[in-house]
Amino acid sequence: MRHRCKVPRLGLPADQRKALLRSLATQVIRHGQITTTKTRAKAVRSEVERMITLAKDGSLAARRRALGYLYDKKLVNELFQAVGDRYGDRNGGYTRIVRTKRRRGDNAEMAIIELI
Secondary structure, X not given: OOOXXXXXXXXXXXXXXXHHHHHHHHHHHHHOEEEEEHXXXXXXXXXXXXXXXXXXXXXXXXXXXXXXXXXXXXXXXXXXXXXXXXXXXXXXXXXXXXXXXXXXXXXXXXXXXXXX
C-alpha cells in the first residue's frame, strides 16, 4: 500500500527516477520549456521550483545544494545571477504546465512545462 506517499513513482526504480528528474529539471532551467508526459511534468515541477527558490536565497549553502542537484555548473551560475530580477517579487508558482495533444505511439498525455 502506498498511503501518504507523495513521490510519483513513474514506473522506475529510485535511482533511475532521481536521475530522470535531475535531467528534466536541468533541461527546463536551461531551455525555459520542454515537452514531456503530463505525469513527468507534474513530478519535475517541484524540483524546478525548489531550485529557483534556492537561487532566490543566494547564499553559499544554497548554491552548493543547487550544484549538487543540477548537472551543469555554468547553468547554476546563470540561474543564480538571473533569478533576482525575474522572480524577485514572486512567492512561488515559477512554472506552468500546459497540456497538449496526446502522443501518437502510445496515446500518452503530453504537456509542456515552462518557466513563467
